[in-house]
Amino acid sequence: MKQANSSLTVSGNALALAIANPGSLGTIDAYISTVNRLPVLTAEQETSLGRRLRxxxxxxxxxELVLSHLRLVVSVARQYLGYGLPHADLIQEGNVGLMKAVKRFDPERGVRLVSFAVHWIKAEIHEYIVKNWRLVKVATTKAQRKLFFNLRSMRPDGKTLDSHQVDDIARELNVRREDVSEMEVRMSGRELSLESQDEDDDSYAPIAYLSDEGRQEPTRVLERKAREQMQGEGLNGALDKLDERSRRIIQARWLQDDGGATLHELADEFGVSAERIRQIEAAALKKMRGSLAA
Structure with a gap:
């Protein structure tokens, strides 16, 4: 830990300014050279620093967490040089995303900061590109945004795609071939102003509907994955821990597409009262909650 702290301190004053403005070190090459010399934290160091911050x-x-991951921002920003925006600006925006990730980093999740931060870095760079590529061709849906950020590099020599190439790209990006063709036209056709040129507050420009409503925000991505796991493997595991009658009642009541069986229907099936079915159901749900929380 002492060695990492020492190296970070040596470059600290210059890099504190460089985070806000990568060009402040003279040239972008000087900045990249500097951040690449910073030591990479071990998992133990990262966890310790994360706990101190939290x-x-x-x-x-x-x-220290930010400085040790500046090289990651440089690497991610390099992937977006094809949009005609300065490398230093892309790095600067990526650094903003990195700082947001550090602020929200939870060392107890068992996920390294590099895996968590890359989503924030890309999100910030994406937002910067969409807002600053002033004559952006409109990308309003999730599929269109995916194509907007990938189609340029996937078009061979920038030439018009033939039907086979359209099919290949659609299959690789998991979008409709119609979306590929439409985005190709948009990226090759006339340009449309991202922001309204009208001073009327009621005017409706593309910038108004480019928001992804936070669906790709890293915390929501992790929460969604955890929820999907709970609803899949976790749910099956919790059901397996129930006795046969309790499992039948839960499946009949909660896991049917047609709305599920009523208490009275199950009471007739098992030859007990509806109240007894309700008690079994409540006990089974309590046991399942315990299993899912474990």
Missing amino acids: DHDDLGAAR
């Missing part, structure tokens, strides 16, 4: 709002710990 538990004590230790800004020094946050600074």
